[in-house]
Amino acid sequence: DVKVTQSSRYLVKRTGEKVFLECVQDMDHENMFWYRQDPGLGLRLIYFSYDVKMKEKGDIPEGYSVSREKKERFSLILESASTNQTSMYLCASSFGSTGGNQPQHFGDGTRLSIL
Amino acid sequence: AQKVTQAQTEISVVEKEDVTLDCVYETRDTTYYLFWYKQPPSGELVFLIRRNSFDEQNEISGRYSWNFQKSTSSFNFTITASQVVDSAVYFCALLNQAGTALIFGKGTTLSVSS
Numbered sequence: 401d402v403k404v405t406q407s408s409r410y411l412v413k414r415t416g417e418k419v420f421l422e423c424v425q426d427m428d429h430e431n432m433f434w435y436r437q438d439p440g441l442g443l444r445l446i447y448f449s450y451d452v453k454m455k456e457k458g459d460i461p462e463g464y465s466v467s468r469e470k471k472e473r474f475s476l477i478l479e480s481a482s483t484n485q486t487s488m489y490l491c492a493s494s495f496g497s498t499g500g501n502q503p504q505h506f507g508d509g510t511r512l513s514i515l
Numbered sequence: 516a517q518k519v520t521q522a523q524t525e526i527s528v529v530e531k532e533d534v535t536l537d538c539v540y541e542t543r544d545t546t547y548y549l550f551w552y553k554q555p556p557s558g559e560l561v562f563l564i565r566r567n568s569f570d571e572q573n574e575i576s577g578r579y580s581w582n583f584q585k586s587t588s589s590f591n592f593t594i595t596a597s598q599v600v601d602s603a604v605y606f607c608a609l610l611n612q613a614g615t616a617l618i619f620g621k622g623t624t625l626s627v628s629s
Contacts, residue, residue, distance in 0.1 A: 433616060442621040458616060501548045501610055506560035
């Protein structure tokens, strides 16, 4: 089975802090994704990566950056956390080049609160 | 523009009832892919099915079935004889034009009571 592991289930940070959310997958997938999930808005794509050191902006990249130094790891960075970034963050990975049509497999999510 | 609409925000049923979750999509592509995911209370999204636009056969997997109709741009999901464990948020999704990421509907929360 595909395993996508997010480093924390719950995280509480303060406004202005730099926050790192880590995601690791064990299936040698080329593609990795970060989404945020908010009530009434569903899931929205923040960033994705289709290869090491490659990244593409999703629908809502403002206030976020990402890093993919190794194939199995994709980090989401909140440069200066703000209260409107309080949300559930979901990481996903999938097989195939440049996205492809293979199913995305998700981690358990990180519920981030910014105080 | 591509869009996925799940008009039903919440559905409540009693165990053993059948329930259908609606999904309507918009795309100008002739080749596209649709997905359904389940999100139980624990939070992780679980992949249920992928369907491409060339395959209009309905799919059945145990108590789950999917009805894909290109004529109405719908990809509906039916649970037969629902169980309490089916309680979850269900998302329908469309692969975007670039083939890079999923466009999700807002989800339907299904509550099954005993």
